[in-house]
Amino acid sequence: MGRSEEKKRIKREALLTSAFDLFTEKGINKTTVSDIVKKAELAKGTFYLYFKDKYDVRDKLIAMRAVRIIEQVGDELIKEGNEREVSFEEGIIFMADKIIDRFTKNKPLLLFMGKHLSEAIFTRGSTEEEKNRCLEIFDKLIEPSGKVFRNKNVMFYLLIEVMNSTCYDCIIRNAPVSMDEMRPELYATLMSIIKQFEV
Amino acid sequence: MGRSEEKKRIKREALLTSAFDLFTEKGINKTTVSDIVKKAELAKGTFYLYFKDKYDVRDKLIAMRAVRIIEQVGDELIKEGNEREVSFEEGIIFMADKIIDRFTKNKPLLLFMGKHLSEAIFTRGSTEEEKNRCLEIFDKLIEPSGKVFRNKNVMFYLLIEVMNSTCYDCIIRNAPVSMDEMRPELYATLMSIIKQFEV
Amino acid sequence: MGRSEEKKRIKREALLTSAFDLFTEKGINKTTVSDIVKKAELAKGTFYLYFKDKYDVRDKLIAMRAVRIIEQVGDELIKEGNEREVSFEEGIIFMADKIIDRFTKNKPLLLFMGKHLSEAIFTRGSTEEEKNRCLEIFDKLIEPSGKVFRNKNVMFYLLIEVMNSTCYDCIIRNAPVSMDEMRPELYATLMSIIKQFEV
Amino acid sequence: MGRSEEKKRIKREALLTSAFDLFTEKGINKTTVSDIVKKAELAKGTFYLYFKDKYDVRDKLIAMRAVRIIEQVGDELIKEGNEREVSFEEGIIFMADKIIDRFTKNKPLLLFMGKHLSEAIFTRGSTEEEKNRCLEIFDKLIEPSGKVFRNKNVMFYLLIEVMNSTCYDCIIRNAPVSMDEMRPELYATLMSIIKQFEV
DNA sequence: CATGAATGAGAATTCATTCAT
DNA sequence: AATGAATGAATTCTCATTCAT
Numbered sequence A, B, C, D: 001m002g003r004s005e006e007k008k009r010i011k012r013e014a015l016l017t018s019a020f021d022l023f024t025e026k027g028i029n030k031t032t033v034s035d036i037v038k039k040a041e042l043a044k045g046t047f048y049l050y051f052k053d054k055y056d057v058r059d060k061l062i063a064m065r066a067v068r069i070i071e072q073v074g075d076e077l078i079k080e081g082n083e084r085e086v087s088f089e090e091g092i093i094f095m096a097d098k099i100i101d102r103f104t105k106n107k108p109l110l111l112f113m114g115k116h117l118s119e120a121i122f123t124r125g126s127t128e129e130e131k132n133r134c135l136e137i138f139d140k141l142i143e144p145s146g147k148v149f150r151n152k153n154v155m156f157y158l159l160i161e162v163m164n165s166t167c168y169d170c171i172i173r174n175a176p177v178s179m180d181e182m183r184p185e186l187y188a189t190l191m192s193i194i195k196q197f198e199v
Numbered sequence E: 001c002a003t004g005a006a007t008g009a010g011a012a013t014t015c016a017t018t019c020a021t
Numbered sequence F: 001a002a003t004g005a006a007t008g009a010a011t012t013c014t015c016a017t018t019c020a021t
Helices: A003-026 A033-038 A044-049 A056-082 A088-105 A105-113 A117-124 A128-145 A152-172 A179-198 B003-026 B031-039 B044-052 B054-083 B086-103 B107-113 B117-124 B128-145 B153-172 B179-197 C003-026 C033-040 C044-050 C055-082 C086-103 C107-112 C119-124 C128-145 C152-173 C180-195 D003-026 D033-040 D044-050 D054-083 D089-105 D107-115 D118-122 D129-145 D152-173 D179-197
Strands: none
Touching: A003 A044, A003 A056, A003 B128, A003 D129, A003 D152, A033 A044, A033 A056, A056 A088, A056 A105, A056 A117, A056 A128, A056 D129, A056 D179, A088 A105, A088 A117, A088 A128, A088 A152, A105 A152, A117 A128, A117 A152, A117 B153, A117 C086, A152 A179, A152 B117, A152 B153, A152 B179, A179 B153, A179 B179, B003 B031, B003 B044, B003 B054, B003 B107, B031 B044, B031 B054, B054 B107, B054 B117, B054 B128, B054 B179, B086 B107, B086 B128, B086 B153, B086 C055, B107 B153, B107 C128, B117 B128, B117 B153, B128 B153, B153 B179, C003 C033, C003 C107, C003 D033, C033 C044, C033 C055, C033 D003, C044 D129, C055 C107, C055 C119, C055 C128, C055 D044, C086 C107, C086 C128, C086 C152, C086 C180, C107 C152, C119 C128, C119 C152, C119 D152, C128 C180, C152 D118, C152 D179, C180 D152, C180 D179, D003 D033, D003 D044, D003 D107, D033 D044, D044 D129, D054 D089, D054 D107, D054 D118, D054 D129, D089 D107, D089 D129, D089 D179, D118 D129, D118 D152, D129 D152, D152 D179
16 A cells, blocks of 8 residues: 555544544534544545545444444454354354443444444445455354354344344333343344244 | 414424425425425424424424324224234234335335334333323233233334334335345244243 | 502513513623513513513613612711711712622622613613702712812712723723722722812 | 735735624624625625624724724824924823814714723733733823823723713713813813822 | 414524635 | 635524514
8 A cells, every 4th residue: 555545544544533433422413524624633625535424424434333343243252152162042142242231331332323233234334345244254153053044134134133223222212121121032032033044 | 272272283283294294205404494384384483482493393203103103003903803803913913014015105204214113102102191002002902812921012112123123124225135025034023022922 | 559550560670670680690682581571470572561672671770770879878878977977078988989899799780780870870860850869969968068069960970980980890800900909099089080170 | 924814814804894884883783794794795604714703803893993093193192292392191181182083073983982992902902912002102101201100001091991981971972961061071080180190 | 451472584603515725 | 635714505593573362
């Protein structure tokens, strides 16, 4: 990568980081392009060299964050798998558990992500390549179990969607019940879904 | 109700109706308070006598519509029940079917509702009374079956949430698959969830 | 005074009191007629039965307060005069002293009065009668001294004006010096002015 | 100064000039930011690049005008001093005379300045530098006389304040007497004040 | 007299976007 | 590629005032 390419990457990165901080801090509606460039210490016009508008940035951030969450939790699972035998079902619960943890500790992140996790992963993944990385993580999860599932993507979509929705409603809105009350039901539901797709 | 109370109700109604039409037509961001009052044939200031801002109207509309959808589909189910024996599970499928139909035919409505159906019903229901009406509909659905469920509200939350999410993603975004492809999996998932809660 | 006359007086009074509280609290520009009637627990329209607009209220309040200040300080002076011999010059100093005290303890009042004290007394006195009461106070002050002044009203105007201006600038703005530093110079100036008018 | 700096100065100037014209013409309350930018032939938003709001402009204008008045009258006095011997006292009278003249001929200016002359000079002078220029003018006035005064700034504050107040009340409100009737008393008062500060 | 809902002109201010430098 | 001053349409919201009840 050339010098100038590198400089550009840094600027893009600065804009994304600043925007993310502001979006999670005060919401997208109250964040202006001015705020973003000020925080990134760049000129107003520069923003438009990299992004169409702030909604463009938001979409890219949601996609990036969604992928990152899955990747990081996937990595943790791999580590766990190195230490003890982990069945597919256990793996899913493990991931759900880690994601719930993460969101419980970082409500602004959850607020920002909304219920867009699966959407970001399955249809907008910031790049095709990232999207595939996510799907691969799931595939690797199934592999050792030797199980066969029809319609894997739909299954994963449903698993993520149920998990994301309950996180959002229980953690942010504390309704219909608290996350703690929901957790066992959520896990049971995840299990039900998996069973349903097993061939 | 007094004359003036009645007049106020009509004005409030006009604002809500106009706002709903505009929100579904061109989205909330592109709809201005000016647009709403113009359509309602009222003065700008009048809007602010009834609502805080357009987001206030949106929240109230989502709540109202959510309740209305459940009520109407509930009514249809009652009619159906008068004509033939309908089990609880069949009833849920029937309702899901009707809701999918409704959203398929009215994408702007779905776009407007987003994934807020359960939230509107379980935590914001425009009034406590409306919220209870919704829950009652579900109760009536269970009754004749003689079945017993633990944590009914959580079950209903999950049923509605899964249905709402899949509708939104499959109908609006056509992803991860089309609604037609999703439908059998959705139904199976609804069934799994019910089973899981049965005592 | 009839029953209804009395009721009207009470309402007028409530509006004046509420307005005064709000004006001193957050300034006239940030006070709305709505605020005033809400505080007075009256209807919006009622305001306009008693006053032209909020500036009308302000003018009346300034005039009333100006007169009240002079009267109260005049009363204190009379009491003082009953206890010890007080020359005209001493009387003026006494009054200035009391006024400075009052304003130092009640900056919002001073902020509200601005530099309008003499104007309120000499040209707008809420009623002709009140205005005359003020002038009489000064006359009574001169009487016992046996001194003769030309152009008494101009003299009083200058005395009040200098006192009001220095209070405002020194107490509110603390400039060009503090009130404590200004006080001896102010007193000297008041004495100079009196001397100048003595025949 | 760079090209763009120069352009900015011109725009700021245009806004100040337009605002001043409108403020003196129809008062600050009836002048809107829209009026100002229209007159300055600039865009609405541009106003907010240079000033916080119209009150910010007013404050800056009052300060500028106050300084300008003192400077111009000071210049006239210097010219006069070149032609004939002028004592300190005569100088003050000369300046008072010129200021009264100016205000009599330009009542809107006086209306706009209000009783803020000394405040603008002694505490807000648009810049520290301008403020000092004003004080210097007074110093130069004293110098040739060889006289010594204690607390010069307080003396000048009082001289200006009395002059400003009487101008405002007599010229604008014609009360308690006309400016012509007030003039000899004003002059005498100015002389008394000077005497009082002489060491 | 009193009310307070309704009005609607219009004020303030913002902010995305452009473009000359 | 980067800048940031300038733009001005767009938007929100206020608030004095009216008037039917």
